Amino acid sequence: LKMSKVIKGGTVVTADLTYKADVKIEDGKIVEIGPDLSGDEILDAAGCYVMPGGIDPHTHLEMPFMGTHSSDDFYAGTRAALAGGTTMVVDFALPDPGESLLDAVKKWDNKSARACCDYSFHMAITWWGEQVFNEMKIITEEKGINTFKHFMAYKGSLMVNDDEMFASFKRCAELGATPLVHAENGDLVAEMTAKLLAEGNTGPEGHAYSRPPQVEGEATNRAIMIADMAGAPLYVVHTSCEESHEAIRRAKLAGKRVWGEPLIQHLVLDESEYFNEDWDHAARRVMSPPFRNKKHQDSLWAGLASGTLSCVATDHCAFTTEQKRYGVGDFSKIPNGTGGLEDRMPVLWTYGVETGRITMNEFVAVTSTNIAKILNCYPQKGAILVGADADIVVMDPSMGKTITAEAQASSIDYNVFEGIEVSALPRFVLSRGYVAVENGELKAKEGHGEFVARDPNATVNTALSKWKELTAPRPVVRAGIPATGV
Numbered sequence: 001l002k003m004s005k006v007i008k009g010g011t012v013v014t015a016d017l018t019y020k021a022d023v024k025i026e027d028g029k030i031v032e033i034g035p036d037l038s039g040d041e042i043l044d045a046a047g048c049y050v051m052p053g054g055i056d057p058h059t060h061l062e063m064p065f066m067g068t069h070s071s072d073d074f075y076a077g078t079r080a081a082l083a084g085g086t087t088m089v090v091d092f093a094l095p096d097p098g099e100s101l102l103d104a105v106k107k108w109d110n111k112s113a114r115a116c117c118d119y120s121f122h123m124a125i126t127w128w129g130e131q132v133f134n135e136m137k138i139i140t141e142e143k144g145i146n147t148f149k150h151f152m153a154y155k156g157s158l159m160v161n162d163d164e165m166f167a168s169f170k171r172c173a174e175l176g177a178t179p180l181v182h183a184e185n186g187d188l189v190a191e192m193t194a195k196l197l198a199e200g201n202t203g204p205e206g207h208a209y210s211r212p213p214q215v216e217g218e219a220t221n222r223a224i225m226i227a228d229m230a231g232a233p234l235y236v237v238h239t240s241c242e243e244s245h246e247a248i249r250r251a252k253l254a255g256k257r258v259w260g261e262p263l264i265q266h267l268v269l270d271e272s273e274y275f276n277e278d279w280d281h282a283a284r285r286v287m288s289p290p291f292r293n294k295k296h297q298d299s300l301w302a303g304l305a306s307g308t309l310s311c312v313a314t315d316h317c318a319f320t321t322e323q324k325r326y327g328v329g330d331f332s333k334i335p336n337g338t339g340g341l342e343d344r345m346p347v348l349w350t351y352g353v354e355t356g357r358i359t360m361n362e363f364v365a366v367t368s369t370n371i372a373k374i375l376n377c378y379p380q381k382g383a384i385l386v387g388a389d390a391d392i393v394v395m396d397p398s399m400g401k402t403i404t405a406e407a408q409a410s411s412i413d414y415n416v417f418e419g420i421e422v423s424a425l426p427r428f429v430l431s432r433g434y435v436a437v438e439n440g441e442l443k444a445k446e447g448h449g450e451f452v453a454r455d456p457n458a459t460v461n462t463a464l465s466k467w468k469e470l471t472a473p474r475p476v477v478r479a480g481i482p483a484t485g486v
């Protein structure tokens with residue numbers, strides 16, 4: 001006989017609806033939704049909101065970066081995810097320059113074997129050549145990866161140039177894949193960095209000075225126009241400022257399929273963190289793009305409310321204080337990245353839903369459903385529907401806590417949200433039916449997580465590709481030849 005579970009007495013909240021219902025689960029899937037359901041095991045959700053588990057579309061677990069590796073691996077990272085109500089993460093497989101994309105997938109397959117929740121991969125395009133062009137087809141058609149990431153920053157390591165990006169975007173359009181960009185102008189950042197260091201501005205605040213909103217706005221605009229010419233949609237990761245948001249808004253109004261992804265860190269933490277007199281405090285918050293001021297934060301919140309920004313992520317890339325200290329005397333050597341996997345859902349609830357900036361349904365949309373649709377894994381993920389995976393968070397608005405590094409699942413020695421009070425926490429978190437948080441207690445199971453394969457999207461834009469238009473045969477105009485001949 002099948003063991004069934006029923007989440008009982010809660011209020012189901014999805015991206016579209018809020019209603020009272022029980023949710024019944026068998027074999028890791030939702031099998032029934034309705035009143036008065038019975039089952040072998042009852043999870044009491046009275047007073048709680050029963051929502052699709054969070055999906056964090058942007059993590060870097062055990063990533064080789066800036067001379068070290070991010071500290072949280074797939075075990076620590078996905079435990080942290082589950083503790084905070086996130087039931088799926090999408091990590092970036094990162095080929096070394098010249099390395100086969102297929103070898104990078106193998107590496108990420110090995111790392112992710114320990115994952116406690118489901119996961120998927122984006123493939124980073126870190127170099128360009130015929131091999132990459134060919135392997136992109138295998139990646140989309142056989143490896144279940146339909147998203148390709150491009151770093152416009154990190155000159156000299158991960159950065160790709162415009163010609164490479166354009167070639168890759170065209171390939172994405174052909175394959176039904178979606179290109180992603182880290183949008184910061186790497187040339188300008190490199191120039192700003194060199195100047196700041198030469199002037200003796202070596203502390204962590206130099207990192208913020210070196211990456212003003214203009215570098216992000218410029219790169220976002222450029223990527224949008226390049227994607228438009230390539231006939232590809234575009235997903236802009238870690239949108240942190242009005243300049244970038246403005247470019248995304250304008251693109252959407254012009255009918256382009258473009259999405260923006262603010263991070264919970266940028267929504268809640270501001271640039272004053274870099275002017276803290278404690279070097280460690282500031283360095284721990286060094287990430288790209290840097291935290292911004294209130295004007296930019298208000299813009300991001302408005303984008304979530306209006307729908308011009310689509311998904312809230314973390315870019316979880318956690319480094320210990322010891323690793324951050326590689327950059328003492330030179331901010332450009334501070335490993336870039338912050339954590340947030342455990343805190344994204346409760347912090348967004350507290351600063352978004354509790355304050356009235358976003359509704360509960362918008363909360364579900366931006367933490368789960370929107371990205372499931374963009375990544376093409378909806379309604380397996382991101383839904384409370386019969387047949388969907390039972391990835392569910394039961395959010396309890398009567399639970400709260402003060403965030404501390406001491407109590408966190410992440411393996412690093414600090415938390416950028418330290419001291420922040422959250423006003424709701426998961427009472428239960430289910431990962432394909434497995435109860436990974438039970439009455440607030442974390443019971444994540446190593447290796448439980450499975451890879452979520454994502455098929456290519458229909459290549460709707462390709463037929464309309466501006467590139468085809470722009471490169472169509474043109475009439476030859478002879479009127480400009482001088483009468484005297486040449």
Ligand code: URP
Pocket residue numbers: 060182286287288289315317336337338
């Ligand atoms: O500073 C950051 N964001 N580190 C992680 C890598 C990236 O750029 O997303």
Ligand code: ZN
Pocket residue numbers: 064069
């Ligand atoms: Zn390594």
Ligand code: ZN
Pocket residue numbers: 182237238288289
């Ligand atoms: Zn990035």
Ligand code: ZN
Pocket residue numbers: 058059060315317
């Ligand atoms: Zn990232």
